[in-house]
Amino acid sequence: MIDELSALKRIEERFHKASKDVKLGIGDDAAAVRFDSDKLVLCTTDSQVEDVHFTKSLITPSELARKAVAVSVSDVGAMGGVPKFILASVGFSDGEGEEFLEGAITGFIDSEQEFRVEIIGGNLTSSNKLFIDITVLGEVEPELIVKRSGANPGDLIYATGTLGDSALGLKIVQDGVLDSGNHLVNRHFHPMPRLELGRELALKKIATSMIDISDGLLLDLERISVHQGTGAQIDLAKIPTSRDYDKFIMQFSDNQYNVALSGGEDYELLFTSHKDKQGEIEKISENLNINITEIGKITNSDRVELINSNGEEITLEQRGFVHFNN
Amino acid sequence: MIDELSALKRIEERFHKASKDVKLGIGDDAAAVRFDSDKLVLCTTDSQVEDVHFTKSLITPSELARKAVAVSVSDVGAMGGVPKFILASVGFSDGEGEEFLEGAITGFIDSEQEFRVEIIGGNLTSSNKLFIDITVLGEVEPELIVKRSGANPGDLIYATGTLGDSALGLKIVQDGVLDSGNHLVNRHFHPMPRLELGRELALKKIATSMIDISDGLLLDLERISVHQGTGAQIDLAKIPTSRDYDKFIMQFSDNQYNVALSGGEDYELLFTSHKDKQGEIEKISENLNINITEIGKITNSDRVELINSNGEEITLEQRGFVHFNN
Numbered sequence: 001m002i003d004e005l006s007a008l009k010r011i012e013e014r015f016h017k018a019s020k021d022v023k024l025g026i027g028d029d030a031a032a033v034r035f036d037s038d039k040l041v042l043c044t045t046d047s048q049v050e051d052v053h054f055t056k057s058l059i060t061p062s063e064l065a066r067k068a069v070a071v072s073v074s075d076v077g078a079m080g081g082v083p084k085f086i087l088a089s090v091g092f093s094d095g096e097g098e099e100f101l102e103g104a105i106t107g108f109i110d111s112e113q114e115f116r117v118e119i120i121g122g123n124l125t126s127s128n129k130l131f132i133d134i135t136v137l138g139e140v141e142p143e144l145i146v147k148r149s150g151a152n153p154g155d156l157i158y159a160t161g162t163l164g165d166s167a168l169g170l171k172i173v174q175d176g177v178l179d180s181g182n183h184l185v186n187r188h189f190h191p192m193p194r195l196e197l198g199r200e201l202a203l204k205k206i207a208t209s210m211i212d213i214s215d216g217l218l219l220d221l222e223r224i225s226v227h228q229g230t231g232a233q234i235d236l237a238k239i240p241t242s243r244d245y246d247k248f249i250m251q252f253s254d255n256q257y258n259v260a261l262s263g264g265e266d267y268e269l270l271f272t273s274h275k276d277k278q279g280e281i282e283k284i285s286e287n288l289n290i291n292i293t294e295i296g297k298i299t300n301s302d303r304v305e306l307i308n309s310n311g312e313e314i315t316l317e318q319r320g321f322v323h324f325n326n
Numbered sequence: 327m328i329d330e331l332s333a334l335k336r337i338e339e340r341f342h343k344a345s346k347d348v349k350l351g352i353g354d355d356a357a358a359v360r361f362d363s364d365k366l367v368l369c370t371t372d373s374q375v376e377d378v379h380f381t382k383s384l385i386t387p388s389e390l391a392r393k394a395v396a397v398s399v400s401d402v403g404a405m406g407g408v409p410k411f412i413l414a415s416v417g418f419s420d421g422e423g424e425e426f427l428e429g430a431i432t433g434f435i436d437s438e439q440e441f442r443v444e445i446i447g448g449n450l451t452s453s454n455k456l457f458i459d460i461t462v463l464g465e466v467e468p469e470l471i472v473k474r475s476g477a478n479p480g481d482l483i484y485a486t487g488t489l490g491d492s493a494l495g496l497k498i499v500q501d502g503v504l505d506s507g508n509h510l511v512n513r514h515f516h517p518m519p520r521l522e523l524g525r526e527l528a529l530k531k532i533a534t535s536m537i538d539i540s541d542g543l544l545l546d547l548e549r550i551s552v553h554q555g556t557g558a559q560i561d562l563a564k565i566p567t568s569r570d571y572d573k574f575i576m577q578f579s580d581n582q583y584n585v586a587l588s589g590g591e592d593y594e595l596l597f598t599s600h601k602d603k604q605g606e607i608e609k610i611s612e613n614l615n616i617n618i619t620e621i622g623k624i625t626n627s628d629r630v631e632l633i634n635s636n637g638e639e640i641t642l643e644q645r646g647f648v649h650f651n652n
Contacts, residue, residue: 078355120369125379
């Protein structure tokens with residue numbers, strides 16, 4: 001079990017550096033930081049709770065800490081912003097000891113490097129189940145912020161990377177079929193938020209709306225269409241999936257598309273853009289070497305329609321929840 | 327059990343107002359806010375975890391939500407700053423239903439009024455045990471910030487209000503002796519952070535160091551003395567206690583002072599000041615109608631010394647933990 005006082009001492013030792021924007025970091029009642037005066041401050045918080053979001057036996061402390069930061073900075077990237085500072089609130093159970101503490105600190109320090117953020121504070125408490133609650137502070141120019149609202153009928157809908165890998169990867173690990181060397185499994189435990197791409201789309205004023213896909217394509221698509229008073233039409237055949245997804249999906253699901261549509265935890269970007277911008281989007285895709293796939297368009301209806309390769313609308317019983325066999 | 331989607335809808339309905347500094351509030355990937363360009367942004371996070379910080383049967387959802395905000399804004403006040411924005415991350419267990427949701431929302435809205443803050447975002451998740459994790463963003467002028475460090479030998483040490491009431495109040499409720507009408511009990515469930523006083527001490531540049539007393543006087547005193555390379559000498563007879571504390575303490579403890587010294591959750595301010603400022607401090611105390619008691623001085627030693635009424639040093643076996651009878 002972790003002793004809070006000695007843990008805090010260890011943490012203060014290891015997070016001793018601070019950039020010029022950090023006037024006061026870990027170790028006082030509050031941290032004090034500086035933002036660019038002409039920018040808006042973005043803030044968001046997200047939790048990873050044991051046996052809700054993760055199972056301790058399947059993820060290392062270092063992976064867990066990094067992932068908690070990754071999924072939180074993803075929200076700032078999806079607004080076209082740049083994440084800067086992190087507060088980490090950790091509830092540790094009797095099961096967490098010295099090894100957990102060292103692993104988690106390593107994961108947090110790795111995430112500082114990878115996402116160019118600084119951990120400036122947080123909280124330690126004991127808890128029945130392990131949890132990590134991450135708050136991210138970032139910044140964005142007021143004229144560049146990309147919201148969930150803003151898409152217009154006729155705008156094209158784009159998804160980055162491939163979808164469904166993370167949910168399928170988790171299922172594969174849970175069933176003990178493959179280990180962490182696999183691409184799908186890696187996508188689950190080591191998500192890569194699209195910070196650079198989100199920023200580029202904002203800087204070039206290409207996206208009319210944007211969100212990161214955390215709860216599955218369909219649910220997150222509703223958030224930028226139906227919840228904003230428009231509809232959307234998606235071509236099922238265009239949904240981008242990986243080679244590994246295509247190889248394994250029918251072993252685990254009775255439907256080829258369900259997991260890609262509703263699997264969750266992809267942390268890809270879903271955005272809309274005027275159709276005149278297609279060329280610019282292709283260029284950005286090439287420059288950053290990230291697939292960006294047009295998957296449909298915003299409509300005047302009040303719902304999300306899924307169209308199969310024959311041009312017929314199909315329905316899915318479940319939206320936002322993965323349906324696996326067994 | 328709470329349905330996350332309908333809960334979010336309910337939350338968005340009830341937190342619809344936003345001041346001019348909130349460019350984007352609840353409902354997007356991140357909130358976007360504006361701070362005064364010449365100020366530092368203060369940020370801090372704190373958790374209330376079921377069966378660690380509270381017992382569900384003893385506190386109402388509304389009290390819990392308000393208290394979670396109160397103890398977090400207290401940290402900003404203890405730096406001389408002004409709290410502005412709140413992110414609330416809530417993990418709810420199967421036990422929480424509609425009634426919890428309504429109560430918690432009411433408590434959060436009450437806290438917005440009382441502490442002049444705005445709830446701009448947060449997160450909802452399910453959890454084995456109920457928890458509320460609050461992040462506060464505030465601001466302070468760089469030249470006015472009051473840190474834990476900064477006290478000099480010879481500085482006088484002050485505590486506000488009375489100490490030990492909260493811990494004793496909790497014990498009284500746990501033993502079923504008195505109910506919430508009692509002053510001590512009320513101090514536990516309805517803590518009053520000293521925001522106005524903390525701000526006044528900063529504006530007048532009176533405090534050389536400051537902290538809010540959350541973990542008991544002795545532990546928090548070490549944080550502004552021993553941890554900063556100085557010592558402290560405290561006159562036991564000067565420790566401010568309430569009439570109710572004096573009346574009930576010997577029923578629950580074998581020592582008159584222990585709970586006031588180490589009880590925790592007082593959320594009073596502990597600060598140091600040059601001895602020339604005594605007159606100014608008395609004036610502030612009168613103006614704000616808050617007791618401010620000089621309890622000792624900062625020394626050149628490397629520890630906290632407790633002096634009894636005969637001028638002799640005494641030792642306490644336990645520091646930072648309450649020792650109750652039975």
